[in-house]
């Protein structure tokens with residue numbers, strides 16, 4: 001199997017609302033894959049359909065080779081967007097319980113829970129009621145419960161929301177470690193930076209549709225590198241050599257890298273006595289690519305926190 005997940009033409013309506021409007025995506029086995037989109041884009045509904053928690057109104061999906069996704073449930077770990085653990089349970093019991101729900105014997109679950117909690121600096125809290133833990137600690141416990149049965153595919157819905165910077169960094173490390181072990185990781189996010197740092201491939205979703213699906217590098221490659229050039233001379237005949245569309249911003253020329261590279265332009269500037277002060281050539285980031293693909297309005301919506309984050 002080369003694809004951990006394949007979906008074609010997924011559609012889901014809730015009453016008069018079309019939450020997902022014909023989504024295709026494929027997640028290669030062993031990759032870290034990001035589903036990016038603003039709140040309400042249809043990410044959660046898509047993940048739930050992929051996992052078999054809800055059925056699509058139209059379309060097909062295959063999960064770890066199973067056309068009935070629930071048949072692969074024991075090989076899958078899922079962290080839902082709504083977090084919640086029984087407050088009276090201990091982390092050790094909660095993790096073992098979550099493993100048992102995926103077919104792991106309880107005794108083995110407890111053993112693994114102890115190891116996982118120790119490895120994540122939570123050994124001291126293993127036997128305390130969850131209600132006494134901080135929110136970040138409880139979220140880590142839930143995540144460990146998602147991993148305890150050693151799934152081959154992990155699906156995390158907005159896993160970074162509600163975590164402080166330290167715990168976000170830890171979660172990034174954990175996702176990388178899982179992928180290094182050959183586990184496929186699929187996560188949704190409305191924060192482009194997390195996807196840029198972690199993902200090989202992404203789907204950009206807005207309004208229930210996929211606007212882009214493919215490698216992060218391919219998305220970034222859709223935009224040309226940007227050149228910033230500072231010159232000592234304010235103008236001269238050499239200005240004619242600057243590409244069409246060049247802007248002057250705060251005394252610095254800004255333009256897209258020409259097809260034939262920077263050298264012919266530099267020769268013209270040197271010959272014309274422009275006096276080169278500063279020069280930088282920058283590859284566009286995923287944020288710029290996102291704006292080009294999905295538009296400014298969707299990119300602005302991405303910056304808005306999820307309702308759950310506002311309430312937190």
Ligand SMILES: Nc1ncnc2c1ncn2[C@@H]1O[C@H](COP(=O)(O)OP(=O)(O)OP(=O)(O)O)[C@@H](O)[C@H]1O
Pocket residue numbers: 014015017018019020037038039040041042043044045046081158306307
């Ligand atoms: N069970 C439901 N009943 C009615 N409408 C729903 C239901 N679930 C989702 N929707 C609607 O479907 C659309 C997509 O929601 P979805 O939760 O999939 O988006 P999302 O991208 O995950 O956003 P968020 O991160 O805010 O959850 C939204 O308009 C939402 O209000």
